[in-house]
Amino acid sequence: MLIAVAGPAVNLLFAVLTLWLLFIIGVPDFKPTIGTVNSDSVLARAQIGEGDNIVAINGSGVDTLSDANLYLVDALGSAAVPLVAVDKNGRQKTAMLDLSNYQAGHEMAVNRLVGFNWALAKAYDNQPLSAVRVISGAAAEKAGLKSGDLIVKINESLPTTVADFVHLIQASPQQPIALTVSRQGQTLPITLIPQLSADNPLQGYAGLSIGQQRDEAALAEYQTTKRYGWLMALPKSISANYLQGELMLKTLWRLVVGKASVDNLGGPITIADYSGKTLEAGYVFYFQFLAAISLVLAVMNLLPLPVLDGGHIAMCLLEMVRGKPLSERALDILMRLGGSVVLTFMLFVVTLDIWRYLFK
Structure with missing residues (x-):
């Protein structure tokens, strides 16, 4: 033995x-600072809003964004999870989260289940998306996208987040999406028509792995070290x-x-x-x-x-x-x-x- x-x-x-x-x-990490909050969320009802810092979840102290995500995922399935935040004036606020009604996949972005975005997301707002990998034979390749391309506009609007673009692709099976792409200094118009997903025929699929550029100055504002x-x-x-x-x-x-x-x-x-x-x-x-x-x-x-x-x-x-x-x-x-x-x-x-x- x-x-x-x-x-x-x-x-x-x-x-x-x-x-x-x-x-x-x-260990480098990020501050657990709250960004935008859904108006109908429990955080909004507790007057917890943008710029507030999470200091405790379910009785455990929170020092970094990684701590916050870890404790939220650990608490999935619980009906009463206290979240404590402090605003810029040092005022403490508490919200009681109900994480009992969750589905597979929520653990990948548990903050959205709660109803808020991290302030860190500001570093990615309106920044170009990057085509990290293009699957051979899929819709993205047929449209003319190549690995390394920067997507600077989507349907004539600035990009928001990778998640929003993925959602647009999934919601647009066989529907054209107008992209403006920057490739080696050249600006190219590309029309992406997502094919039907093999996993879900009601969803679109592009065969594209996406990353996003970031504003380093905005990112530095939320960096910290544990x-x-x-x-x-x-x-x-x-x-x-x-x-x-x-x-x-x-x-x-x-x-x-x-x-x-x-x-x-x-x-x-x-x-x-x-x-x-x-x-x-x-x-x-x-x-x-x-x-x-x-x-x-x-x-x-x-x-x-x-x-x-x-x-x-x-x-x-x-x-x-x-x-x-x-x-x-x-x-x-x-x-x-x-x-x-x-x-x-x-x-x-x-x-x-x-x-x-x-x-x-």
């Missing part, structure tokens, strides 16, 4: 120590890893019951992609990513499935309670069942990766 415990223990130790060191160095002294950094690291681990288990269960999107899952292709992106972003982001992967390995390996370390630990404990080992037949059946579950899951995430990077 000690051998089975050793693997996850090393992964957990690496995650905790890495995040501890990063907290001492300082940093602690060496003594405080350790419990903060343990707490952050515990919450992330707990959230992983909740997300797995939500996936099983259809209350979370499969976009939360990623296989080897996704890991390689994010590894490269975080390495380009800087060593702090890269080691933060490595710590997260190590934690995922620890949590997944501790699941009580035969063939995983958690399964071996569970069987050892069962044998200790019974006072005798399991029969060869029982072990064989358990190993086959556990192996089938793990193999099926691996095939699923790899297939999802291939679909995400080659066809979606």
